[in-house]
Amino acid sequence: QVQLVESGGGLVQPGGSLRLSCAASGSIFSIYAMGWYRQAPGKQRESVASITNVGSTNYADSVKGRFTISRDNAKNTLYLQMNSLKPEDTAIYYCNTAPTVRLTYNWGQGTQVTVSS
Helix, strand or coil, rough: CCCCCEECEECCCCCCEEEEEEECCHHHHCCCCEEEEECCCCCEEEEEEECCCCCCEEEEHHHHHHHEEEHHHHHHHHHHHHHCCHHHHHHEEEEEEECCCCCCCCCCCCCCEECCC
């Protein structure tokens, strides 16, 4: 069973940057498209960005131009570079397979991102 461990969150001022990481156990990480998701208080989990196993990316309109998703298949790690952060980006961020993939791994604990002055 693949385990996902997210890290890199924190408290940042508006306009700041953070880089999230998602470490996946298991050698099959490189097979699937992967994605970042977020869930704000009182809201449903939403897809933020996804990347195929060969590096094609897709972003939610709300983060396009500010966030960059990437992956290192050799390290079984997924990344999310977040720039120009806004208060509305405040949420718990999770990684998992991309929305287009039928298989969903067990959700990890996520990493809290708080954007506030």
